[in-house]
Amino acid sequence: MNVGLVGVTGYSGSVLYELLRRHPNVDQVNLYGHAQKVAQSLNEVLPQLRSRSSILPYDPVEITKNNQVVFFATSAGVTTNLATPFIEAGFPVIDLAGDFRLKSRETYKKWYKKSAPKTEYLEKSHYGLADFYEVNDAKYVANPGCYATATLLALAPLIQNHLVDTSSIVVDAKSGTSGAGKKPNEMTHFTKTNENLQLYKVNQHQHIPEIVQQLQIWDKSVPYIQFTTTLLPLTRGIMASCYAKAKPEITEDDVRNAFIRTYSDDTFVNATEGVFPTLKQVVGTNFCDIGYQLNPVTHQIVIVSVIDNLLKGAAGQAIQNFNSMFNYTPETGLDLTPVLP
Ligand SMILES: NC(=O)C1=CN([C@@H]2O[C@H](COP(=O)(O)OP(=O)(O)OC[C@H]3O[C@@H](n4cnc5c(N)ncnc54)[C@H](OP(=O)(O)O)[C@@H]3O)[C@@H](O)[C@H]2O)C=CC1
Numbered sequence: 001m002n003v004g005l006v007g008v009t010g011y012s013g014s015v016l017y018e019l020l021r022r023h024p025n026v027d028q029v030n031l032y033g034h035a036q037k038v039a040q041s042l043n044e045v046l047p048q049l050r051s052r053s054s055i056l057p058y059d060p061v062e063i064t065k066n067n068q069v070v071f072f073a074t075s076a077g078v079t080t081n082l083a084t085p086f087i088e089a090g091f092p093v094i095d096l097a098g099d100f101r102l103k104s105r106e107t108y109k110k111w112y113k114k115s116a117p118k119t120e121y122l123e124k125s126h127y128g129l130a131d132f133y134e135v136n137d138a139k140y141v142a143n144p145g146c147y148a149t150a151t152l153l154a155l156a157p158l159i160q161n162h163l164v165d166t167s168s169i170v171v172d173a174k175s176g177t178s179g180a181g182k183k184p185n186e187m188t189h190f191t192k193t194n195e196n197l198q199l200y201k202v203n204q205h206q207h208i209p210e211i212v213q214q215l216q217i218w219d220k221s222v223p224y225i226q227f228t229t230t231l232l233p234l235t236r237g238i239m240a241s242c243y244a245k246a247k248p249e250i251t252e253d254d255v256r257n258a259f260i261r262t263y264s265d266d267t268f269v270n271a272t273e274g275v276f277p278t279l280k281q282v283v284g285t286n287f288c289d290i291g292y293q294l295n296p297v298t299h300q301i302v303i304v305s306v307i308d309n310l311l312k313g314a315a316g317q318a319i320q321n322f323n324s325m326f327n328y329t330p331e332t333g334l335d336l337t338p339v340l341p
């Protein structure tokens with residue numbers, strides 16, 4: 001099939017392009033950029049991709065005519081404006097941005113400081129947490145955020161099985177700089193990131209409402225979470241260290257059984273008791289590796305998850321959703337190896 005991609009010149013768009021080019025069910029990837037620009041050779045912008053493709057001006061009519069699905073890897077706020085014709089036509093969209101993840105317009109406006117899509121459009125969007133939900137008949141997939149993916153995969157077994165005091169959840173998450181996209185800013189400047197650690201958006205991160213929205217679907221009693229983000233002096237990778245107080249009667253067996261039940265059939269999520277993962281073991285892959293342990297002294301459970309923000313946290317999960325949307329096996333196009341050594 002032919003697929004369209006808007007935003008190939010961005011970090012997650014370029015990674016997604018490489019996955020789509022190698023996907024066995026994709027015949028052609030058609031690239032689109034800003035509406036007002038003339039066609040541009042991809043080779044001029046990203047010579048390292050060694051592609052002869054052109055980036056065409058954004059045009060929803062042309063996209064619908066020549067593709068069976070369109071991926072958006074565009075900055076926050078872009079799909080709120082650009083995706084409308086596809087939603088109205090029921091044309092399949094996989095959106096990597098945050099615009100359609102939150103069901104409440106007010107919440108989106110508050111956390112993203114942008115105007116939100118119409119409620120009738122938000123109602124049509126499917127939250128594509130791919131290890132938990134099939135796309136089924138949905139036409140608009142809102143791919144989850146990178147921090148949200150790492151955090152939700154870590155907490156899901158405990159929340160779904162009601163094993164913890166839901167008011168005790170603390171998440172200390174850290175990301176490499178590619179999470180911030182290609183446009184440099186004060187915080188991602190080399191001299192600020194190199195040999196440094198910086199907390200940012202403390203209690204204000206836009207993934208907080210997305211995580212809470214999903215946790216409350218699993219357990220209505222989750223009131224909120226304490227969530228902090230730190231910028232790492234690395235290019236790729238997210239580590240989310242999560243803590244929650246086990247309910248008094250909960251044992252190590254209960255915790256272990258919950259993780260085994262949740263992930264034993266999942267190709268991409270590996271959870272191990274007492275073995276804590278490192279970033280390098282997942283960077284370059286679509287895996288999420290998780291380590292967990294109940295501390296018998298404090299009765300706190302620590303869960304650490306690691307992902308590649310541009311793969312499992314963006315382009316890789318988008319391919320999982322694409323596979324689900326078109327009934328390809330979940331692993332198709334995702335046979336990736338970690339960066340070695
Ligand atoms: N980076 C990450 O780890 C993750 C990112 N995301 C989300 O995915 C999306 C892309 O992120 P990322 O790759 O980091 O972003 P980048 O800033 O690296 O890239 C943004 C892309 O969007 C394009 N773009 C912006 N505005 C328009 C427009 N009006 N029309 C067409 N194209 C446009 C840019 O084109 P140009 O360069 O020509 O302006 C560029 O190709 C964002 O919404 C982000 O929040 C989600 C999960 C993880």
Ligand SMILES: CC(=O)N[C@@H](CCC(=O)OP(=O)(O)O)C(=O)O
Nearest residue numbers: 097098145146175176179180206
């Ligand atoms: C390091 C860094 O800055 N990471 C970004 C990741 C979020 C993102 O990619 O945006 P979405 O909300 O669309 O998912 C951040 O913390 O805002």
